[in-house]
Structures are given as structure tokens and as C-alpha cells.
Amino acid sequence: LHEQPAGVRSGAGIPFTAYLVSPRFPTLHAENALVMDELNPEVRMYLDETKKTLKAHFLAFAEPQSEFEAVWTERIAELSKDERKSLLALLKKSIKAVTEAALPICKLFNPKVKKVFSYLGWEQEYFLVDEDLFAARPDLMLSGRTLMGHAASKNQQLDDHYFGAIPSRVAAFMRDIEIAGYKLGIPLKTRHNEVAPNQFELAPIYGEANLANDQNQMMMNVMNTIARKHGFVVLFHEKPFEGINGSGKHNNWSLGTDTGTPLLAPGKDANGNLQFVTFFVNVLAAVQKHNSLLKASVGSATNEHRLGGGEAPPAIVSAFLGKTMTDVLRKLLTVPSDTPIEIAGKKGASVGLVEIPEIFLDNTDRNRTSPFAFTGNRFEFRAVGASANCAGAMTTLNSAVAEQLLDFKQAVDAGMASGKAMNIAVMDCLKPIIKSVLDVVCFDGNGYCEKWKTEAARRGLDVETNVPKLFKAFTEKKSVEMFSRLGVFSEVELQARNEVKWETYSKKVQIEARVVGRMSINHIIPAALEYQTKLLKNIDLMRASFPDDYKAMADTQMGIVREISTLVSDIKTKVDAMIGERIKANVITDEYKKALAYHEIGQSLLEIRKSLDQLEEIVDDDKWPLPKYREILFIN
Numbered sequence: 001l002h003e004q005p006a007g008v009r010s011g012a013g014i015p016f017t018a019y020l021v022s023p024r025f026p027t028l029h030a031e032n033a034l035v036m037d038e039l040n041p042e043v044r045m046y047l048d049e050t051k052k053t054l055k056a057h058f059l060a061f062a063e064p065q066s067e068f069e070a071v072w073t074e075r076i077a078e079l080s081k082d083e084r085k086s087l088l089a090l091l092k093k094s095i096k097a098v099t100e101a102a103l104p105i106c107k108l109f110n111p112k113v114k115k116v117f118s119y120l121g122w123e124q125e126y127f128l129v130d131e132d133l134f135a136a137r138p139d140l141m142l143s144g145r146t147l148m149g150h151a152a153s154k155n156q157q158l159d160d161h162y163f164g165a166i167p168s169r170v171a172a173f174m175r176d177i178e179i180a181g182y183k184l185g186i187p188l189k190t191r192h193n194e195v196a197p198n199q200f201e202l203a204p205i206y207g208e209a210n211l212a213n214d215q216n217q218m219m220m221n222v223m224n225t226i227a228r229k230h231g232f233v234v235l236f237h238e239k240p241f242e243g244i245n246g247s248g249k250h251n252n253w254s255l256g257t258d259t260g261t262p263l264l265a266p267g268k269d270a271n272g273n274l275q276f277v278t279f280f281v282n283v284l285a286a287v288q289k290h291n292s293l294l295k296a297s298v299g300s301a302t303n304e305h306r307l308g309g310g311e312a313p314p315a316i317v318s319a320f321l322g323k324t325m326t327d328v329l330r331k332l333l334t335v336p337s338d339t340p341i342e343i344a345g346k347k348g349a350s351v352g353l354v355e356i357p358e359i360f361l362d363n364t365d366r367n368r369t370s371p372f373a374f375t376g377n378r379f380e381f382r383a384v385g386a387s388a389n390c391a392g393a394m395t396t397l398n399s400a401v402a403e404q405l406l407d408f409k410q411a412v413d414a415g416m417a418s419g420k421a422m423n424i425a426v427m428d429c430l431k432p433i434i435k436s437v438l439d440v441v442c443f444d445g446n447g448y449c450e451k452w453k454t455e456a457a458r459r460g461l462d463v464e465t466n467v468p469k470l471f472k473a474f475t476e477k478k479s480v481e482m483f484s485r486l487g488v489f490s491e492v493e494l495q496a497r498n499e500v501k502w503e504t505y506s507k508k509v510q511i512e513a514r515v516v517g518r519m520s521i522n523h524i525i526p527a528a529l530e531y532q533t534k535l536l537k538n539i540d541l542m543r544a545s546f547p548d549d550y551k552a553m554a555d556t557q558m559g560i561v562r563e564i565s566t567l568v569s570d571i572k573t574k575v576d577a578m579i580g581e582r583i584k585a586n587v588i589t590d591e592y593k594k595a596l597a598y599h600e601i602g603q604s605l606l607e608i609r610k611s612l613d614q615l616e617e618i619v620d621d622d623k624w625p626l627p628k629y630r631e632i633l634f635i636n
Contacts, residue, residue: 090488091210091391094398097486098255101405102279106257108412108422109275115258118398121206121378122216123190125247125386126223127199127235128170130635133627134233138519143512144237144302144387147605148519148612151243152630155197162195170200173230177202180222186215196244197633206252209398213390216249236387239305241629242609246306247386248313251393254378255279265377266356270340271423273356277332277341278426282408283379284319285433286400287372288441290482291317292462292473294372295383297396299470301508301602303385308465313371313382314447315465316456320370321442328356329434337427369447395488403482408433468595471501502595506585509598513582516605517575523625524612525568531619532564560618567611567618574608 099116106113134140139147156162166174174191181188181204190203204215220236227234239246255263263279266272287294295317298307308315321329328341331354341354371383384393408429415425440459446452457463464470473479474494483489489497535557542550542557551558578601585597616624 090395091213091398093488094395094402094486095209097402097488098398098405101402101409102255102263104409105278105405105412106261106263106275108426109271110257110259110261113257113259113261116263117256117258118209118394119206119252119254119256119378120209120212120390120394121203121252122212122390123201123203123248123250123252124216124219125194125199125201125249127196127237127240127247128173128227128232129198129235129632131228131231131233133632133635136627137632138523139512139515140233140235140240142515143508144235145240145305146242146629146632147512147516148524148609148616149242149626149629150613150616152628152633154630155244155633156195159195161193161197161199164193166191166193166200169230170232173227173232174200174202176226176229177219177223180226181219184215184218184222186219188219194245194247196241199245199247206254209253209390209394213394216390238300238303238385238387241633244633248306248382249384249386249388249390251381251384251390251397252375252378253381253394253397262377264374264379266343268343270342273341273343274423274426277328278408278430279405280325280374281329281430281433281437282404283401284321284437284441285408286397286404287317287319288437289404290396290400290479291441292464292470292476293396293400293479294381294393295462295464296470296473297393298381298383298385298388299467300385300388301467301505302387303383304465304467306385307383313369314452316447316453316461316463317371317383317441318443318447318456318461319379319437319441320373320444322374322444324356325374326438326442326444328354329438332427333431333434337424337431338421339427370444371447399482399486399488402486466596466599468502468505468592468599471498471595472592474498499591502591505595506591506598509602510582510586512605513578513598513601516608517579520571520575520608520612524615525571527623527625528564528568528615528619531623532561534620534623535561535564563618564615567615570611571608571615574604574611578604578608 095118098118102116103113106116129140137146139145178188178191187205187207188202189205190201192201193199194201202219204212204219206212207215223234236247238248257263261267261272261275263275264283266276267274295315307313332339332341335354339354341356343356369382371381373380373382381393381397384390411429412422412425415428416422420428441461443452443456453463462470462473475491475498480489480491480494483494484491539550539554539557539561542554546553581597581601581604585594585601588594588597616628621628
């Protein structure tokens with residue numbers, strides 16, 4: 001019906017004013033794109049009549065599966081089968097643990113509850129870059145991030161990308177992945193620009209944690225494939241570009257019952273509110289006790305570039321409560337244990353009551369940047385990286401909360417056995433927990449300032465940023481006891497998984513080191529020397545033309561020549577030293593020690609980058625061999 005002009009990609013200059021969309025309709029594909037504005041009247045009339053006969057929102061179409069759909073369906077089937085099975089199995093074990101631990105507590109408040117669910121709502125951030133520019137950057141192709149590159153004159157400082165319209169070519173890509181998601185039963189709901197240039201986000205409606213996790217893994221593969229149809233490459237790396245925001249995968253986590261009660265939201269009466277505070281406080285206690293472990297669960301060679309990088313979230317796991325809930329918890333410490341917790345406005349008198357406002361979502365800036373924030377009816381674990389499998393963080397969080405709930409139930413049972421009423425026994429157990437967490441893991445201030453690092457260390461929170469060291473948290477005594485008690489991991493499994501984590505970390509840094517070394521010697525230094533030669537020829541011409549004045553006239557050129565020589569020498573020296581350290585690291589047989597060695601090698605890459613980026617500012621733009629940030633981030 002319509003043949004797209006040769007060389008024009010979907011969304012690149014074609015006015016897609018109206019799509020005919022159906023689960024099997026070929027308009028999903030660029031080569032068959034139907035643009036209603038360009039159809040002749042007879043065809044348009046035919047399609048209008050056809051639309052009237054469709055039922056259930058175009059579901060009457062049943063064309064054979066296209067070649068394109070077959071490709072990404074096959075890729076999903078091949079998606080890291082062993083890893084998915086392994087992580088999903090562990091996630092299911094942790095879900096079983098937390099739901100079974102929560103159920104007896106729920107029955108204290110409502111005996112009709114028969115089941116508890118663990119919920120997850122993920123927010124997938126990502127970058128899109130043109131595939132031609134991607135192919136011209138060996139560092140992006142091999143490591144997923146730019147290992148060199150000076151910041152563009154304009155980046156994200158105006159917030160114009162965040163608040164701007166979605167580019168038409170990107171919008172076409174988003175429509176296709178949403179339709180693909182619906183075919184897979186994934187209820188994608190949100191799409192928007194993110195803060196950094198060419199950064200975007202999509203998110204579904206939340207669901208049961210194991211299902212939501214699997215849906216995220218499938219969508220990442222679908223996105224990779226569909227992006228190519230639009231001439232894009234998706235970057236899931238947590239920090240693909242220096243100097244602008246990285247990408248995360250916020251995990252919105254909550255618990256709920258089969259009776260429809262959310263356990264992390266205020267209830268309808270004093271009994272429901274006490275249940276809410278019970279689970280709320282116990283989650284905080286779990287985050288405080290296993291602070292190091294939770295950070296280790298999101299640690300990786302890629303996410304370490306994002307955590308603490310002057311953006312959300314800080315590299316210290318603290319919990320944001322907001323002023324409202326902080327005030328509620330402080331007041332609970334001062335009133336008798338039988339004081340009812342009411343919703344403000346529901347009662348005529350408020351004397352002696354602990355009140356929760358009907359609308360109490362805190363929208364301060366630190367809420368947006370906290371690593372673990374309470375957002376009204378759930379906790380948002382924002383430290384999870386964009387490329388990560390949610391199962392790692394969710395398994396750890398579910399397990400930590402499950403252990404805390406088991407211990408809490410034992411304490412409540414002891415209180416009730418001594419003759420206390422249920423509500424008093426619960427509150428008597430909650431008060432010491434509230435007192436222990438309020439001024440330790442709870443923090444609503446600026447997580448980026450240096451003072452917070454010092455204060456967090458004083459409070460006993462984990463401030464380590466060395467990822468190989470973070471992984472040690474998995475084999476600490478309290479972690480082993482927790483996972484073993486719940487049947488999630490054995491000690492041997494934890495040790496084995498750490499070996500794999502260290503090995504993976506080393507290999508990823510090793511790849512980056514190789515890329516930096518080879519690009520420095522084969523790409524950057526030759527370009528710099530070529531430009532330097534051009535300058536020297538200019539100086540020679542100056543000398544020949546103006547023998548008496550050439551030194552003054554060529555002073556700028558000679559200064560640039562000297563600066564290039566200094567930077568080239570510095571790069572070569574540092575690259576040689578880095579290669580020497582890599583050779584030493586490669587013969588280390590202990591995976592932990594090798595990972596520590598590669599961590600230091602990774603830090604040395606930052607020093608090499610400084611000189612590389614300085615050269616980019618000096619060398620003739622025509623001679624620079626790589627696409628620059630201004631091209632990668634602003635050609636969309």
C-alpha cells in the first residue's frame with residue numbers, strides 16, 4: 001500500500017501522524033509503514049471500513065509471525081538460560097521466605113489473610129545512540145561505555161532534554177517496543193526522556209516480583225533487537241558517558257496480602273495503621289542490619305562508576321523517610337504503647353493520637369536521590385544498576401526482611417505469652433527498633449556532601465566503595481547465617497558466587513584496560529602526531545617567510561607542539577605502566593586478589609583519560625578519529 005522512500009528510516013523524516021496498530025499487523029516494521037496522510041482516498045476508505053469490523057482492539061488480525069518478530073522471540077528464548085533459571089530460582093526462594101515470614105504477622109491483624117505477595121515495579125533507564133556513531137567508537141562496542149571523551153560544551157545543565165518532547169525517531173522506537181511488550185503480556189505504562197541527553201526510561205505496571213523480574217529481562221532483549229530496526233543501539237551500561245547522569249533500574253518493592261491490603265501503606269483504622277508501622281519499621285531494621293550486603297547486591301564493575309558519582313544514588317545505603325514519617329516514629333517513642341495511630345482528619349479530637357496525614361508523600365529533592373526511599377506505599381531501591389538483573393537485589397532485600405520479620409514475630413509472641421494485648425506487645429517490640437534505626441540508617445539530608453560520608457561512618461553504615469571488597473559482605477557470618485536459615489543460599493554457594501563475581505569484575509576491567517591501551521596507541525597518539533606535524537610544517541613556513549619574526553609569530557603553534565609532546569609522552573608512559581600492572585594481575589590465581597589488582601588498574605585508566613581528553617581539546621577536529629560527545633549525544 002505504501003513503499004517507504006529508499007534510505008529513510010522509520011521515524012526519520014516521515015510524518016507518522018497515524019499508525020494502524022495491531023498485534024500482527026505489518027505496520028510495526030519500517031519497510032511496510034503505513035502513513036495515513038500519504039494513502040490514496042480509495043485505500044484510506046478501505047482501511048476505514050476494515051477498522052470498523054475489528055474486534056477487541058484490533059485483535060481480529062492474525063497474520064503469520066513476521067521474520068522480525070521471529071528473530072527477537074528466538075533471542076528471548078536464548079537469553080542466558082542458565083543464569084535466568086539460577087537467579088529466578090533464588091528469587092523464588094527469597095520470596096517464599098519473606099511471604100511466609102510476613103504471613104503470621106498479618107494474621108495478628110487480620111486472621112482472614114491466607115497469603116502475602118512480594119511486589120516489584122522496575123524503572124528501566126537507558127541511552128540510545130545512532131548505530132553508525134556506535135560502530136565508530138571501539139570503546140562503546142567492546143565495553144559498553146566511552147573510556148575517553150571530553151564533555152560537550154552543553155550537556156544536561158539546562159534540563160531541556162528531561163522536560164522536552166521525545167524525538168520523533170525515538171518515539172517510533174518506543175511505540176514498537178511497547179507493542180512488542182503487550183504481545184508478551186508485559187504491561188508497559190511509562191515512557192519519557194531522562195535527565196541526560198539521549199537518555200530515556202520505560203516502566204511497566206508493578207507485579208509479583210518473580211514475574212516482574214522475568215519481564216524486565218525479556219524487555220531488555222526486545223529493546224536491543226528493535227533498536228537496530230530504527231538505526232539505534234541501546235546502552236544499558238550504568239555510566240556510558242562521563243560528566244552526565246548514568247542509568248539505573250529503580251526497584252519499587254512492596255508487600256501485599258491476598259485480601260488486597262498493601263502492607264507498606266497506611267490503613268483505614270488504628271489496627272491497619274499499626275500493621276503498616278510494623279512492616280515499615282522492620283524493613284528499616286533489615287536495611288540497617290544488612291547495610292553492607294544490600295550495597296554488595298548492586299555492586300558491579302559497571303555500577304561502581306555510577307554510585308556516588310555526584311548523582312542519584314549516593315554510595316552509602318541510607319533510608320529516606322520524609323518529615324511526616326520521621327515525626328510519626330519520633331512521637332511513637334513518647335506515647336504509651338496502647339496509643340492508637342490514626343489518619344489525620346478522621347477523628348474530631350487529636351489529643352494523644354499519633355496522626356498520619358491523608359496525603360503524606362514527601363516530594364523533597366533528597367527523596368529523588370536517596371538510595372532507599374519510602375515513597376508512600378513502597379520502598380524504592382534506587383541503587384540497582386541499569387544492566388543488572390533485579391533478582392540479585394530483590395533476593396537480598398527479601399531475605400533481609402524475612403529474617404527481621406521472623407525475629408520480630410518471636411519477640412511479639414513472647415510478649416503476648418506474658419499476658420500483653422496484641423497491640424501493646426507489638427508496640428513494645430517496635431519501640432526499641434525505632435530508637436535504634438531513627439538516627440542511624442534513616443537520613444533525609446544531602447547524601448553527596450563529604451560531611452555525610454564521615455557521619456555515616458560514625459553511625460556504623462558501610463562507606464566502602466571498592467566493589468571487590470563489597471562482595472565480601474556475602475560471606476560475612478551474619479549473611480551466611482541469614483541465607484542458610486532461610487534456605488536461600490548455603491555457605492558454599494555464597495563462596496562460589498563470590499568467586500564468579502570477582503572473576504567477572506576482573507574480566508570487565510581487563511577489557512576496558514585493553515581497549516584504552518590500544519585506542520591510545522592506535523587511534524589517539526597517531527592523530528595527535530599528525531596534527532603536530534601539520535603545526536611543525538606551519539612553523540617551518542613561518543621561518544622561511546619571516547626569518548626575523550617567525551619566533552614571535554609562531555609562538556602559539558610552538559606552544560601547542562610542546563603541549564602535544566608532553567601529553568603524548570604522558571599517555572605512553574601511563575599506558576605502559578598500566579600494561580605492566582595488567583601482566584602482573586593476570587598471573588594472580590586468587591580471584592579476590594586479582595579483582596583488587598584490577599580495581600587499581602581501573603583507577604589508573606582515569607588518569608590516562610585525563611590526558612586523552614586534554615588532547616581532544618587541542619587536536620584539529622577534522623583529524624580526531626572518534627565521534628565526540630556532542631555528536632553522540634545530540635544527533636538524534
